[in-house]
Amino acid sequence: MALKYSRQRQVISDFLMTRKDHPTAEVVYKNVRQEYPNISLGTVYRNLTLLADMGEIQRLRLGDGIDHFDADTSAHYHFVCSECGAVTDLKMPCMEGILETARKDFDGEIQGHVTYFYGICGKCTKCK
Amino acid sequence: MALKYSRQRQVISDFLMTRKDHPTAEVVYKNVRQEYPNISLGTVYRNLTLLADMGEIQRLRLGDGIDHFDADTSAHYHFVCSECGAVTDLKMPCMEGILETARKDFDGEIQGHVTYFYGICGKCTKCK
DNA sequence: CAGAAATCAGTAATGATTCCTATTTTTAAA
DNA sequence: TTTAAAAATAGGAATCATTACTGATTTCTG
Numbered sequence: 001m002a003l004k005y006s007r008q009r010q011v012i013s014d015f016l017m018t019r020k021d022h023p024t025a026e027v028v029y030k031n032v033r034q035e036y037p038n039i040s041l042g043t044v045y046r047n048l049t050l051l052a053d054m055g056e057i058q059r060l061r062l063g064d065g066i067d068h069f070d071a072d073t074s075a076h077y078h079f080v081c082s083e084c085g086a087v088t089d090l091k092m093p094c095m096e097g098i099l100e101t102a103r104k105d106f107d108g109e110i111q112g113h114v115t116y117f118y119g120i121c122g123k124c125t126k127c128k
Numbered sequence: 129m130a131l132k133y134s135r136q137r138q139v140i141s142d143f144l145m146t147r148k149d150h151p152t153a154e155v156v157y158k159n160v161r162q163e164y165p166n167i168s169l170g171t172v173y174r175n176l177t178l179l180a181d182m183g184e185i186q187r188l189r190l191g192d193g194i195d196h197f198d199a200d201t202s203a204h205y206h207f208v209c210s211e212c213g214a215v216t217d218l219k220m221p222c223m224e225g226i227l228e229t230a231r232k233d234f235d236g237e238i239q240g241h242v243t244y245f246y247g248i249c250g251k252c253t254k255c256k
Numbered sequence: 257c258a259g260a261a262a263t264c265a266g267t268a269a270t271g272a273t274t275c276c277t278a279t280t281t282t283t284a285a286a
Numbered sequence: 287t288t289t290a291a292a293a294a295t296a297g298g299a300a301t302c303a304t305t306a307c308t309g310a311t312t313t314c315t316g
Contacts, residue, residue: 004262004313025303040265045304047263063189063242065272066303077230079238092229099245101220102205107250110207114191115243117227122235132282132293153273168296173273175294193303194272 003054009047011036013056013071022060022068022078022087062087062116081121090117131182137175139164141184141199150188150196150206150215190215190244209249218245 015032016023023031029044048069052059060068062080068087077090095115103110143160144151151159157172176197180187188196190208196215205218223243231238 002262006263006312008264038265040267042266042305043264049305061189061191061193065189065193079230079234079236081236082239090230091233095223095226098223098243102207102218102245105219106207108207108209108253109247110245111210111247113243113245115226115241117230117238117241119237119239125236130293134281134294136295166296168298170274170297171295177274 003050006047008032008036008039008043009050011039012044012047013051016051016057016069016071019071020089022070024066024068026066028069060087060116061114063118078116079121080116080118081124082118083120083124086121086123088121131178134175136160136164136167136171137178139167140172140175141179144179144185144197144199147199148217150198152194152196154194156197188215188244189242191246205243205245207245207247207249209252210246211248211252214249214251216249 011032012028015028025041025045025048028048029039029041032039032044048057048059048067051057052069055073056071058070058073060070060078062068062078064080064085072089075094077092077094079088079090080086081088098113099110102113139160140156143156153169153173153176156176157167157169160167160172176185176187176195179185180197183201184199186198186201188198188206190196190206192208192213200217203222205220205222207216207218208214209216226241227238230241
């Protein structure tokens with residue numbers, strides 16, 4: 001067996017499942033530390049990467065230069081607020097056909113696409 | 129007047145226009161240095177940011193953690209090779225309507241979207 | 257239970273990018 | 287053309303997210 005159980009990985013995974021705000025590694029670290037005070041940041045990073053590689057979580061790269069993590073591994077789109085940086089899910093269907101369109105006249109294999117939307121979130125709109 | 133002419137910025141801008149491969153700041157630096165030997169990396173970064181802010185070039189964030197720059201400021205999509213990292217333009221129309229779809233049931237202002245495709249480029253496909 | 261293999265905590269290293277400062281350029285006006 | 291303020295530069299230090307390293311600890315299999 002290559003992958004051994006680890007209490008730390010379990011706690012990280014459990015924490016991520018409770019969140020719908022797509023936290024960063026740093027946020028995961030700070031929260032997990034509440035119940036596991038001497039977990040190290042490196043362990044958080046390593047396990048987030050492991051979980052993502054196993055397909056149990058999703059790593060989101062949304063242009064802010066910081067990786068966000070999402071326990072919801074289904075295909076769905078995200079919105080990023082340019083004001084406060086909040087990341088939220090969008091209730092829109094995954095765009096089928098977009099890959100077909102991209103494949104036209106392309107020399108190579110297109111395997112997937114990344115899409116996210118940006119703008120000002122509801123909360124920030126109201127605060128102005 | 130706020131923005132003054134700078135020979136360095138001109139050279140950077142000129143160089144970028146000759147390229148269709150969306151180079152990184154580091155690549156711009158190495159190339160520009162051929163004809164401008166003591167330009168500094170900080171100057172390259174500052175001017176790329178300035179040009180992008182002025183809308184004269186485009187900053188591309190394609191998930192590899194390194195910013196790429198594109199002198200073509202028209203709306204178009206990119207393909208990133210997961211094997212070699214090459215970035216190429218796709219000849220597909222900008223997806224109108226995608227913003228409308230995203231705006232449905234969303235509380236906040238959606239201003240735009242970022243989309244890129246990934247897979248294995250033609251060159252890497254052949255080399256296997 | 258023992259021993260190998262994986263994981264950990266803590267810390268150092270990395271790499272892209274930004275910031276800082278004394279010096280040099282640019283530019284508009286005298 | 288000279289001048290002086292504002293902006294830009296070179297070079298290097300600092301930042302920040304992330305990864306790598308290492309000796310100690312935990313997990314698992316027989």
